[in-house]
Amino acid sequence: EEVNADGLYVLPGAIDSHVHFRDPGYPHKETWKSGSAAAACGGVTTVFDMPNTSPPTGTVEALQMKLKAAESSYVDFGIHALFGDDTVDHLEALLEAGATSFKAFVGNTFGNLPAPTDGCLLEGFEKLAPLGIRTTVHAENSSIMARRTSHLKDSGRTDPLAHLAARPAVAEIEAIGRVLTLAEWTGARVHIAHHSAADSLYVLRDAKRRGVDVTVETCPQYMLLNTGDMLRLGGVLRVNPPVREARHNQPLWDAMMEGVIDMIATDHAPHAPEEKTRPNIWECDCGFPGVETQMPLMLTEINRGRATIMDYVRWSAEAPAKAWGLWGVKGIVAPGAHADIAIVDMDRRGVLSENRLRSISRISPWHGRTVQGYPLHTIVRGRFVMRDGELVENAAGWGKSVKGVQRMPEPKVRHADTFVKAITDPEAAAREAAAAAEE
Ligand code: DOR
Ligand code: ZN
Ligand code: ZN
Numbered sequence: 001e002e003v004n005a006d007g008l009y010v011l012p013g014a015i016d017s018h019v020h021f022r023d024p025g026y027p028h029k030e031t032w033k034s035g036s037a038a039a040a041c042g043g044v045t046t047v048f049d050m051p052n053t054s055p056p057t058g059t060v061e062a063l064q065m066k067l068k069a070a071e072s073s074y075v076d077f078g079i080h081a082l083f084g085d086d087t088v089d090h091l092e093a094l095l096e097a098g099a100t101s102f103k104a105f106v107g108n109t110f111g112n113l114p115a116p117t118d119g120c121l122l123e124g125f126e127k128l129a130p131l132g133i134r135t136t137v138h139a140e141n142s143s144i145m146a147r148r149t150s151h152l153k154d155s156g157r158t159d160p161l162a163h164l165a166a167r168p169a170v171a172e173i174e175a176i177g178r179v180l181t182l183a184e185w186t187g188a189r190v191h192i193a194h195h196s197a198a199d200s201l202y203v204l205r206d207a208k209r210r211g212v213d214v215t216v217e218t219c220p221q222y223m224l225l226n227t228g229d230m231l232r233l234g235g236v237l238r239v240n241p242p243v244r245e246a247r248h249n250q251p252l253w254d255a256m257m258e259g260v261i262d263m264i265a266t267d268h269a270p271h272a273p274e275e276k277t278r279p280n281i282w283e284c285d286c287g288f289p290g291v292e293t294q295m296p297l298m299l300t301e302i303n304r305g306r307a308t309i310m311d312y313v314r315w316s317a318e319a320p321a322k323a324w325g326l327w328g329v330k331g332i333v334a335p336g337a338h339a340d341i342a343i344v345d346m347d348r349r350g351v352l353s354e355n356r357l358r359s360i361s362r363i364s365p366w367h368g369r370t371v372q373g374y375p376l377h378t379i380v381r382g383r384f385v386m387r388d389g390e391l392v393e394n395a396a397g398w399g400k401s402v403k404g405v406q407r408m409p410e411p412k413v414r415h416a417d418t419f420v421k422a423i424t425d426p427e428a429a430a431r432e433a434a435a436a437a438e439e
Contacts, residue, residue, distance in 0.1 A: 001384060003377055005343055011313055012333050013045025013340035013378060015320035017078070018136070018193055018217060018265035019291050020110075021047070023069040025054025030270040030360050033396055035291065036073040038268070038358035040385035040395070042292030043342030043375030045075050046320075046330055046402060047268075051082040051103050052111030058082035060090075060097045067098050073399030074385045074392075075378075076340070078324060078406070083135055084116045088124045098403050101133060101324060103193075106175050107140025107167075109240045110269065110286055115142045121179065125188035132411035134189035134215070134323060139175035140167060140241055149282075158280045160234045164227060164242040169197035172241055176200050180207045180214060187412060189213040191323060194267045196222045196241040198251035205260045213412070215323040216255075217265040219290065220297045223252050225365060235276050235284025237365040239269070253306060256315060263319040264298060266290030270361030277363070289359035293352055293366050295342065299373025303346060325408040338405075343377040350374060358391065 021035035039047050049066070051057030057066050063081060070077055081099035083091070091102065104121065105113045116124070128135060149166040157165070176192060180203065183190040192204065195218045207214055221239060226246040230237050237243060255261040269287020278284050295316070302312055321331025330340050352366045378386040385395040422429045 003343065003387070007345070007347070008376065009309065009344045009346060010333060011043070011309070011342045011344055012317035012331050013342045013380065014043050014295060014316040015046040015324070015326070015331055016044045016266050016268065016291055016294065017048040017191070017263070017320045017324060018050065018219075019047045019268040020050045020052065020270070020287065022053060022270065024065050028272050028360065030289075031072070032069045033072040033074075034358060034360045035268065035270070036075045036077070036399055037391050037396070038289065038292040040074040040378050040380070041358050041375075041391055043295040043344065043378050044291055045340035045342070045378060045380045046077065046326070047075055047291065048078040048080055048101065048324065050080055052105065052109070052113055054111075056082050056111065056113060057099070058084065058087040058094075060093055063094060063097050063099060067401065070399070070401070072396050074395050075380050075399045076330070076402050077399055078402045080136055082113065083124050084113060085120045088116070088120050088127070091124060091127055095131070095133065098401060100401070100403055100406055102128070102135040104135055104137045106142070106179065107138045107171070107240065108142045108145060109138060118178065118182070121182050122186065125182050125186035128189070129187040130411055132189060132408035134191050134408070136191040136193050137175075137179050138193050138240075139172060139179055141171040141174045144168070144171040144174065153282060158282065160230045160238070160281050161227060163238050163281050164230065164244065167240065167242050169199045169244060172197045173200040173203060177203050180204075180212055183214060184210065184212045187213075189408075189411070192216045194219050194222065194241060194265070195252070195261060196244055196248065198248045201251060201255050201260055208260065215263065215319065216261045217263045218252050218256070218261050219265055219267050220294055221290070221365065223249060224297065224301075229365060233365050235278060235281055236288065236363055238276070238281060238284045238286050239267070239288065240286045257307065257311065262315070262323065264294060264315045265320070266294045268359075270359050271363075272361060273363040288364055289357060289361045292358055293364065295344070295375050296350070296352065296371040296373055297366065297369070299344060299346060300371040303372045324402070325406040326402055329405045330402070339379055339382040341377075341379040342375045343379075344373060344375050346373045348372070348374045348376075
C-alpha cells in the first residue's frame with residue numbers, strides 16, 4: 001500500500017501506557033473495539049490497559065477474559081494487572097498468564113479498589129525487583145482524601161472546586177515519597193501515573209538523581225488545563241488527580257524538558273455523558289476520554305514553539321518504549337523495529353469535537369478547542385489502521401499483545417538482597433550475624 005506523505009511528518013506511533021478500555025465490565029463506557037479504534041484515530045499504535053475493569057484484572061481468569069476482549073483491538077497492547085493485597089501472592093502467575101506489568105491504586109479512584117497496604121507494597125516490590133517488572137502507581141494518599149472528602153460533603157459543598165479541595169497536592173507528594181522510599185529500598189522499578197502537581201517534582205528529581213528507576217508520566221490535562229477550566233466545565237473535567245491551579249501548568253512543561261517527567265500518557269478514562277454531567281460534583285464519575293485527542297493537542301503546542309517535534313517523539317514514543325521493555329522494537333522508526341507509524345500533518349487546523357470521537361464516551365473537556373496538527377495515517381506493524389483520517393474498519397483484531405516482544409532490561413537489585421535474606425534464608429542470615437558478632 002502506498003501513501004503520499006508529501007509535506008507530512010513520519011513519526012513513531014505513540015505509545016499510551018495509561019488507558020482504561022473498560023472491557024470487560026462497562027461496555028456502555030467503552031469496549032476494546034471502540035477504545036482501540038479511538039487510539040488508531042489518535043496516532044496511537046500501542047496502549048497499556050488498566051486493571052480497574054469488572055472483574056478487576058487481579059486473577060488469571062480475569063486476565064484471560066481481558067485478553068479475550070482485547071482480541072478485537074486495532075492496536076497493539078500491554079496489560080497492567082492489579083497489584084494489591086489480594087494479588088500480591090500470585091504476581092508471577094499473572095505475568096505467566098500474559099500481564100506485561102502492574103498497577104497499584106495507592107489513591108482511591110473509579111472502581112473503588114482498596115489501596116495496597118504499605119506492607120503489601122514492600123512485599124510486591126521485593127518480588128518484582130529481581131524480575132525488572134515495572135509497577136505503575138496511582139500516587140495519592142487515600143486517607144488524606146477520605147477525610148477531606150467527608151469533611152467537605154458534611155459541610156454541604158457540591159461545587160467543582162470541592163473536588164480539588166478533597167485531593168490536595170500534598171496527597172500526591174506524600175504518596176510519591178512513600179512509594180519512592182519503598183522502590184529505592186527494594187530496587188523495584190516504578191512508574192508514577194498522571195503526575196499533576198508542581199510541588200512533588202523535587203521528590204522525583206531527587207530520587208532520579210539517586211538512581212531510583214522511576215519513570216513519570218503526565219497528561220495533556222495537567223499541562224494545559226487548570227482550575228479556571230474546572231469552574232467552566234465542572235463534572236466533565238472531574239478527574240483523579242484533579243487539574244490544579246494555573247501555577248502548576250508551566251512547571252510540568254519545564255519538567256518534561258528537563259527529563260524529570262519522561263512521557264505523555266492520557267489516562268483515557270471514558271464514562272457515559274450522563275455520568276459526567278450531574279449537578280452535584282461528587283456524583284460525576286472521574287475521568288474522560290483522551291487517547292484520540294493527545295496528539296492533536298500536543299502537536300498544537302509544538303506548532304506554538306513550546307517544544308520541538310523531537311521532544312514530542314521522546315515523550316510519546318521513545319520514553320514509554322524504554323520504560324515498558326519495548327525499545328528497539330517499538331517507539332522508533334528504524335530498521336528491525338515494528339512499522340508502528342503515525343503520519344501527521346502539522347499544518348492541518350480543526351476544532352476538537354465530541355461528536356467526532358470514536359470513543360463511546362462522547363464527552364470531552366477539549367470540546368471546542370482549536371488545534372493545529374493532526375495524525376492522518378496510523379500504521380500498526382505495517383498495516384493501516386487509520387487512513388486519510390478514517391478508521392480502517394476491517395483492521396479490528398489486528399492488534400497483538402506486546403508480551404511476545406517485551407524484554408525488560410536487567411534489574412539492578414539494591415538493598416532488598418540483604419533484607420530478603422532474613423526471610424528467604426534465615427539460616428544464612430543467622431550465620432552472617434554470628435560471624436559479625438565474633439569480629
Ligand atoms: O479520573 C480518573 N479516572 N482517574 C483514575 O485514576 C481512574 C480513572 C477511571 O478509571 O475512571
Ligand atoms: Zn490513576
Ligand atoms: Zn487511570
